[in-house]
Amino acid sequence: MSAVYEIGVNTFKETIRNNVLYIVLFFVVMLIMLSVFVADWSVFARIQVMEDFGLATMSIAGLLLAVFIGVGMLGREIGQKTVYHVVTKPVSRAQFVCGKYAGLLTTLLLTYLAMSAVFLCTLVYLGGTIRLSLLGAMLLIWTEMAVVISASIFFSTITTSMLGSFFSLGFYIAGHLNDLLSIKLVAAKGSLYPYLLKAIYYVLPNLEHFNVRDNIIYGIGLPATYYALAFGYGILYATLFLSLACLMFEKKDL
Amino acid sequence: MNNTARAFPGAYARTRVATGLTALGLLVICLLIFGAQNRLTNIRSKHRAPPSMAFVPQSDKIKPYLLGFHTAYADYLWIRTTLYFGSEYLSGGQFKWLVHMVDLVTRLNPDFYPAYEFAGLMIPDVCNDPEAAKVILARGISSGVTNKWKLWFYLGMIYYRYDDDKKEAADCLERAVEQPGAPGFRLAGIAAAMFRKAGAPQEGREFLEFIYATSENPEVKRYVQGKLKAYELNE
Numbered sequence: 075m076s077a078v079y080e081i082g083v084n085t086f087k088e089t090i091r092n093n094v095l096y097i098v099l100f101f102v103v104m105l106i107m108l109s110v111f112v113a114d115w116s117v118f119a120r121i122q123v124m125e126d127f128g129l130a131t132m133s134i135a136g137l138l139l140a141v142f143i144g145v146g147m148l149g150r151e152i153g154q155k156t157v158y159h160v161v162t163k164p165v166s167r168a169q170f171v172c173g174k175y176a177g178l179l180t181t182l183l184l185t186y187l188a189m190s191a192v193f194l195c196t197l198v199y200l201g202g203t204i205r206l207s208l209l210g211a212m213l214l215i216w217t218e219m220a221v222v223i224s225a226s227i228f229f230s231t232i233t234t235s236m237l238g239s240f241f242s243l244g245f246y247i248a249g250h251l252n253d254l255l256s257i258k259l260v261a262a263k264g265s266l267y268p269y270l271l272k273a274i275y276y277v278l279p280n281l282e283h284f285n286v287r288d289n290i291i292y293g294i295g296l297p298a299t300y301y302a303l304a305f306g307y308g309i310l311y312a313t314l315f316l317s318l319a320c321l322m323f324e325k326k327d328l
Numbered sequence: 329m330n331n332t333a334r335a336f337p338g339a340y341a342r343t344r345v346a347t348g349l350t351a352l353g354l355l356v357i358c359l360l361i362f363g364a365q366n367r368l369t370n371i372r373s374k375h376r377a378p379p380s381m382a383f384v385p386q387s388d389k390i391k392p393y394l395l396g397f398h399t400a401y402a403d404y405l406w407i408r409t410t411l412y413f414g415s416e417y418l419s420g421g422q423f424k425w426l427v428h429m430v431d432l433v434t435r436l437n438p439d440f441y442p443a444y445e446f447a448g449l450m451i452p453d454v455c456n457d458p459e460a461a462k463v464i465l466a467r468g469i470s471s472g473v474t475n476k477w478k479l480w481f482y483l484g485m486i487y488y489r490y491d492d493d494k495k496e497a498a499d500c501l502e503r504a505v506e507q508p509g510a511p512g513f514r515l516a517g518i519a520a521a522m523f524r525k526a527g528a529p530q531e532g533r534e535f536l537e538f539i540y541a542t543s544e545n546p547e548v549k550r551y552v553q554g555k556l557k558a559y560e561l562n563e
Contacts, residue, residue, distance in 0.1 A: 115385045115386060115389070115390050115393075116381070116382055116383065116384060116385060116386065117381050117384050117385070117386050117425065117428065118380075118381055118382045118384075122380075122382055123382040126380050126382035126383075127382065256369060276361075276362060276365065279361075280365060280368070280369075283365075283368045283369075283372070287380060288377035288378065288379060288380050289375060289377045291377070291380050291382065292377045292378065294375055294376075294377040295375070296371065296372075296375050297371065297375075299371070300368065300371045300372070300375075303364055303367055303368055303371070304368055306360075306364060307361065307364040307365065307368060310357055310360050310361050310364065311361060313357055314354065314357045314358070314361065317350070317353070317354060317357070318354075321350070
């Protein structure tokens with residue numbers, strides 16, 4: 075466990091110095107500020123637009139950080155051969171992957187907290203209120219971030235950084251479109267087609283479960299069990315991807 | 329069992345146990361995910377919210393701020409419109425924003441044909457707002473879209489069905505026939521029938537005679553001739 079902690083701390087120190095992090099953070103803060111002006115153009119009330127815009131921006135920022143930082147992390151270690159310094163010590167490859175994930179997740183948690191603080195301050199400044207459901211939505215966005223990062227680490231163990239970035243992006247898009255499959259399933263006909271759709275539906279994570287923006291905006295409350303279940307669902311998926319990443323990295327010829 | 333396994337049976341057994349436990353662990357995770365996914369879908373279906381309208385602007389005053397990407401934004405808005413329509417249709421909603429969204433799409437991109445077709449066919453019926461559909465169709469007619477005959481045709485049908493104005497409907501169909509690509513002889517028959525119903529059989533006859541005289545297509549001539557004969561019999 076101490077090996078995971080040490081690698082995690084090291085990864086945190088490494089990623090916190092990454093300029094991409096600050097560029098993305100800067101743009102997110104700018105976009106949240108900008109949403110104050112955008113809100114006036116919408117058919118919706120200002121607060122509703124602010125909430126939607128802010129949550130959407132934070133979700134996309136998570137994707138960008140996962141793609142730009144998460145995917146390249148393992149590839150860089152292998153490419154620069156710094157991984158040899160670690161794996162030649164009594165540290166298993168699984169511990170290495172888990173440590174990397176933990177470090178990155180901590181960095182992104184700090185970034186996310188900074189984004190959230192700006193978002194909530196802007197919201198309160200404009201007369202909005204901080205509701206429990208809004209905090210729940212923010213927790214789910216962070217859970218989604220954890221899933222996307224675990225997937226991007228998994229992709230980085232099986233392919234190059236460039237392809238890993240594309241796969242992560244595709245994973246995010248497919249995960250959000252997965253919800254449409256449940257609609258398609260109702261009308262699917264044929265002997266094989268419905269089963270194929272069902273298989274895709276269950277194999278791909280449904281990232282729309284982490285998107286409760288519409289419910290927040292319209293004030294259609296979701297039960298607390300939903301938030302707990304969605305959080306658990308995210309943790310399970312992150313564990314699955316991380317386990318697969320560990321297995322792949324164990325077999326990888328360094 | 330390979331040579332290494334024979335040489336180190338204890339390590340081999342431990343590896344096999346570890347592999348088995350890992351596989352079992354992954355299987356348990358997959359089953360839990362399966363259960364959670366179903367449960368989440370069930371809860372969600374009971375608390376479904378309509379799609380957000382936060383990105384729908386109040387008016388086309390936003391156009392200069394789109395920095396030349398207004399057609400791309402119109403495309404995005406069109407996707408949102410169809411999603412909104414689907415969601416309201418499934419939930420038995422009131423289509424509160426539909427007219428506004430279609431109107432905005434056509435304002436931002438006046439050459440976007442599908443929006444006009446949607447306005448002509450759906451808005452009078454589902455939103456119960458034929459007047460809005462007329463305004464949007466008129467915009468399409470004055471724009472550079474192809475298939476303008478269809479827009480005239482839809483306009484005519486709105487006059488016929490919702491305003492019971494057969495004369496105006498026949499006039500629109502007459503204009504539709506004049507447009508490039510229009511299936512002239514079929515429309516001519518409908519227009520003539522409408523003129524007759526509107527109490528203007530002379531106009532209908534003149535219209536058919538005009539089509540007969542100007543068409544170079546023998547099939548059209550034959551069809552229109554049949555319609556003219558029927559006209560004479562009715563008179």
